[in-house]
Amino acid sequence: MFASRVFIVPLFISEGYFTEEVVPRELGLRARDQTSFARVQKRGSQTLYYCGPVGTHESMTNVLLARARDIVQKHPPARPVETNQTALFIAGHGTGDNENSRTAIERQVELIRAKNLYAEVHAVFLEEEPRIGDCYRLARAKNIVMVPFFISDGLHSREDIPVMLGEPEETVQSRLKSGQAAWRNPTEKQDKRVWYTAAIGSEPHIADVILERVHEALRAGEVKKC
Template sequence: MSKADFSDAALVLVGHGSTLNAESSAPTYQHADEIRRRHLFGQVVECFWKLEPGIAGVLRGVFAPRVFIVPLFISEGYFTEQVVPRELGFCSNDQKDFPRIQKRGNQTLYYCGPVGTHESMTEVLLARAREIVEKFPFPRLPKPKDTALFIAGHGTGNNENSRKAIERQVEIIQKRNLYAEVYPLFMEEEPRVGDCYKMASVKNIVMVPFFISDGLHSYEDIPEMLGEPKQVVQERLKSGQPTWRNPTERQGKLLWYSPSIGNEPHIADVILERVQEISLKAD
């Protein structure tokens, strides 16, 4: 990234956002602030699908001749291939294939790949898994060889690609032979989050939610799917406590549940690599 000059360019970071949880937008602002601090771009702008400033109007305030748009999403799927491009005017409602580099007046727009499909996400996931058991080594620190690792995602029937990023990470980690077992799990597809207890053949389970932000899904939905009563989850939320106690014993298993990966500082570098990739393609 240091060899290229982006001082004439704008960077637009696209997050999902949520009206139900203020923390959902935090990673987008965190990484935007970090990239601003490095003074690489003429302008850095945030926008969101479910919050203001919205995606549809963000380009009205961007006047740089080159505009790089990076979706802070996990996978190539419904949002990155349909919703975000449509809101930005890259494609129409029913158009699935569209040019990722488009000329619009005096500007050239570059629509980058999502951060979650970048190859370095493997290290982010493994770091999260290590950190959570090291932070809560009770009753003793479990060895990876005695542990099943689950990567949890959303999943959706709207786009078959939405689960591919998670399945790809599972495949990569399986080949490293670090854990006894490695599986994908989904909120809205099979296998489901709550299936982890019967899927794991070992006692110890570590689950990492492959989400950009900690919000409704990671704080509430997944703990409830793992067996925490809704009332308990809500009471813990109100009092500012973690909604999952690490580790929790349930159905004969001991389960550690980590935070989402979105606030990992390395993601700022992934954003810059996405910009570099599409810039080189355009040259």
């Protein structure tokens, strides 16, 4: 027995080529020559709802803040550190092929800055300026929390970023091979104390974001019926 309603939620950070072209095309929701497609489509007795990606949802701000807060609480320094004494960095991939990759991260930086929780909030990137390693130059605060805005803990978040933050590559590889985290929290580098979190995609609150996308798509579909 098939469900009468099917919701497809792209587990991507930003809107772009894959979420707007590749995935819909592979699902049969759009043809190659189409410039747009219907987000709600009937297929026999089923209704398919194509949702927005999780990374652009407004509640991702809370996911990022939870990840940043939890890493310091899990690895507290000898003296308590307040967020207003800390620079928060959101690390993204960045690519000249898709400007939306950068836009999604910069939007989160703006939203978090507006909350006045951290002394500073910056965006840094793997493949665009400013680079992840520039965090030491950009941060005025002594303390840095770096949150990778990636869906999964893969090559970039587990290996590349720790090296960009200054850990020797052989140290990173040795730790990973022995089942340890590549970065030890907190680590002192260039007169800064740095906490580095896991990718936001493994944050438990992501499940709530997925459900929010489903509810949004359902509401939008109901409105179109009216």
